[in-house]
Amino acid sequence: MTSRVAAAIDAAHAEGRGAFIGYLPLGFPDLQTSIDAAVTLADNGADILELGPPYSDPVMDGTVIQEATQAALAGGFRLRDTFTAVRAIADRVDVPVLVMTYWNPVLQYGVDRYADELLAAGGAGLITPDITPDAATEWIAASERTGLDRIFLAAPTSTDERLEMIVGASTGFVYTVSTMGITGERAELDAAARGLVSRLRAHGAEHACVGIGISTPVQVTGVLEYADGAIVGTALVRALRDGGLEELASTARALTSGTAR
Template structure:
């Protein structure tokens, strides 16, 4: 089975046809449990997410702030494995027919084996992978296997990326470009700001790929602000925080569904 890169492209194109940004949710696999994580991904889709990124929990998540680190720690202590990440992708995709990506640091993929990882992700119905710490220069092996299996390779660009660097990254990325709204780690912010708008403008000058903004968006007003200049709005920590704050699993799923609904309205108010 080949992966769902075309489904991802069609989903982002459909949002554009509706004159809105796509809503992309992030949730870590295995949090609060493997079954609970799968239910949370489904709840995000039910609430209105267009795409979900499933995080592969990592012991040294350099780009992630305290909220996602806490969730990753819970998942790792629960014994989450790459097989559980693949199961999360498969069950979420089979239940919804929507695009599901994996967001992972490079080390676990490298250890697992690139061919094995890409083959299993495609077989599970995954649409691709976001690899925040894989340098473009070292990505040839990954990209060969991703392309063979019909998977998107999403690279991350940052406000510090110079124009020539942006061009180098976007020339080989597929699916969409993940624009980090600010320098620093993931987490909610009071403002998503001017840096993000400038980064989207500079990135678009180098590529026809959709440019989606993450890091810091936590509510409908911020989602609407980012939707005014980006093709997609990526929200992670705010979803994870809702699950952390919930008194029980059922309330957590309600909270995820509600937040997705609020954000889905926000991206339609660009």
């Protein structure tokens, strides 16, 4: 089956640019606004949407995203709202909609049931930050059955053996993450991400997208010198929080201006 996510990245490349992947939490500031926000992102240049159902123990997220997800949970977000939101968004946009989720909620919901409902809602796949391919047999089988993309994370600390496994098990792209650090360390983070992408390519990765706290058009351009896509979260969530849909739209347009190669 053709990966909708890989196709979106290839389409961006055909237009002479890298792909822009925008992350937003579902349910923030409320469910309907989070749906409208995702549509706004797609309308203002995002090639792929990455939506995060709020989770009570978000080990990977920075403060801005954590505060937004806590607000969404306090506002009454339920796991099934994920599928309602994905369906509403997929009905209004042409870009692939990925769900970035911790593994426990999927397990509790039932892996096959989750995959079937995501597919029925028009979702394109899952990004699973806290499960490795060797522990994801059930999900790999469900995604092969449904044609959903499965996107695993690779880190600079990953061994070659593990990178080989991640590349072999991922479809769409490999989510290339560099240890988060303060802004002053950005040059080192960039070097770590650059090195990791080159290792992933050596293991046969066709598409590697980088998320390392990218927050400016210049950083987007820098990452796209060596990666297929740039993933931005915090800067978009902050824009939505501080200035609503209008601020989100202008931030998205600014960031996507950095994708030209």
